[in-house]
Amino acid sequence: MSAVIAIANMTGGVGKTTTAIALGETLATQGAEVLIIDLDAQGNTSFSIAGPRILQNLSETGRTIESYLNARLLERKSRRISDIIRRSVSSVLHDDEQLSLSIICATPNLRHVEQKIIVQLTKAGISWEEIEGEIRKILARDITNLRKRFDYILFDCAPGISAATEAAIKLADLMIMPTIPDFVSTQGVPAFIDSIFGEPDDNKKPWVLFTRVKARSRHQRTYKSLLRENANKPGGTYRVFQVEMPEMVHVPEAMSQSVTFTNTGRMSYNAKWRDFAQPLHALSEEVRRILPNGCGFQPDGNLQVHGG
Template sequence: MNARVIAVANMKGGVGKTTTVVSLAEALAASGNRTLVIDLDPQANASICLAGDSLLATLIARKATIEGFLENNLLGDKKLAFNECIRNNVSNVTHLNQQLPISLLPSSPNLRHFEQRIIHDLTQRRMSWSEIVRGLSGVVNAQLLKQKKAFDFILIDCAPGISVLTEVSIRLADLVIVPTIADFLSTFGLQTFCAALSDRGLEGARRTPRKPHVLITRRRQVKIHAQTAELLRNEATATKPAFHVFETEIPEAVSIANALSQIDRFPSFTQKWGSALAPLLSDLVREIGDALDANRA
C-alpha cells in the first residue's frame, strides 16, 4: 500500500504544530508504520527534535535538505533526488527494543530565503502564484510517488501561515491536521483558514474537498479552554462545517516539553512521552486511520 500523506498546518505559530508532528511520527512508528517526516518549516524544529543539532548541521552542510533538493531541481542540474536527501533511521527512540522506523527530510533556516528567491525568479518569468504552486506540486509529487512504497506515512510539518510550500503540501495531502490551542486568540480566524484549506486540491484529483481535522493541543482544565473546545465541537457538527475535530485532545504538560528536549538520550516511546500521553497518542493514531479511510471512501 502506498504511503498516506498528512500535512500539519496552521496560520499561527506556537499552537503545538511541531509537537504534533514529532509525537505523531513516533506514535505511528511505534504502531509499526514506516514513517517519513518532511520538514517545511525554516525554523527546522522538527528536524532538530528528530536528528539533533550535530547530525542536522552535517545534513545542512551537505545540502541534504528540502531546499537543497528544490534548489537543485528548480535552479540546478536536476541530478539530486529525494532519497539522496532523506536520512533513514534518524530516531533515537525505541519501542519493544526496536529503533523506531522514522526517516527525515530536514529543513534549515535557508528555506525561507530559498522560497523568496524562487518566487522572485518565477514571477520575473511572468508566472502567477497558481502556476508556481502547480509547478512545485508537480516536482514534489513526482518525488513522493517514488517514495510512497517505501513508507506507510509521510508527515509534512508546514511553516506558520500559507507559504508556497504549504500550498503544495495541502494540495498533495490525504489529510490536513490543524493543531490549535482552545482559546480565543489561537482560534481567531480558524474557521476561515480551514474553509480555505478545503478548497485546495490537485486539479481534477478529487471529487469533493476534504475538510481538515482540528486537533486541540495544550489543553488545560480551565473554563476558557472548556468553552472554546465546546464551540469548536459545535462548529464541527454544523450542516456545512469548515472542519472536523478529533476526539483526542493533547494536554498541556511539562512532560511534553521534556520529551522534545530528549535529543541525546535513548528512551523508549513510553518513557519519552509518559504513561499518560502515550495512550492518547495511540488513540490519535486510530482516529487518523479512521479519518483517512473516510476520505478514501
C-alpha cells in the same frame, strides 16, 4: 497504500511540530515505516529528531528540503527526493529497537530559498498559483514514489502560508490542524481553511486537533464547544478530532534532543512521552479510522501503552 498527512496551521505555537514528531514516533512504535518532511524554516523538527551533529552534516552535504527545491525549481536540475532522506535517524527505542523513522530536514536556509523561488519565478511572469502548482507537481511525482516505501509521510508545515505548505496540504490524504482551544488560536481557523481550499470537498476537510488542553479551563471548554458546533453545522468547513491532546509539563522536555551516552533517561518511547503516550495512541487510532480506505498501516493490535 501509504498515507500522506499534512500538519498545518497558520498560527504559530499551537503544537504542529510536537504533533508531527509525537504522532510520527507513535505510528513507528506500531511497526509503521514513517517519513517526516520538515517544511518549516525554523527546523525545529529536524533539530529535535536528527540532533545538531547529523543536521549539520545534512546541511553541509546538501541533503535538505531547501537544497532539493533549489535544484528542482531554480536550477532545473534532476534531483531525487530519496537522496535527501536521512534514514535510521531516531534516537528513540521501543521494545529495545530503534523506531523506523526517517526525515527530510529543513534548516533556516529554507526561508532564503523560498524567497528566491518567489522572486525569480515572479520575475519570469509566473503567478503565485503557478508557483504553488509547480511545487505541487514536483512533490506529487516524488511523493508517489515514496508512497511505496513508507506507510506514513508526515509534512510538518510552517506557520503562515507558503507555496510549499500549500502544495503539501493539497497533496495530503489528511490535514491535521493542531489548535489550542482559546480565543487567539481559533481566530485564524476559518481564514486559513478558506485561503487554502475555499470551500473544501467533504473528503478534503481539515481535521482540527485540540492541543495543550487544560481540563479545568472554562475558557477552553467554551471554545472547544464552539468549534465542535461549527464543525457539525451544515456547510461546516472542518471536522474535529474526538481525542484531545492535554497540556503536560514534560512534553516540552520530550521535544529536546537530550539523549546522550551519559543521559539515557529518554531513550525509550514510553520514557520520553510518559502519560502523553495514551492520548497519542488514541490519536493514531483515530487517524487510521478517518484516513481514506486502505491508507496507512494496520498494526497487529498488541500495542504496549505506558500508564493507565
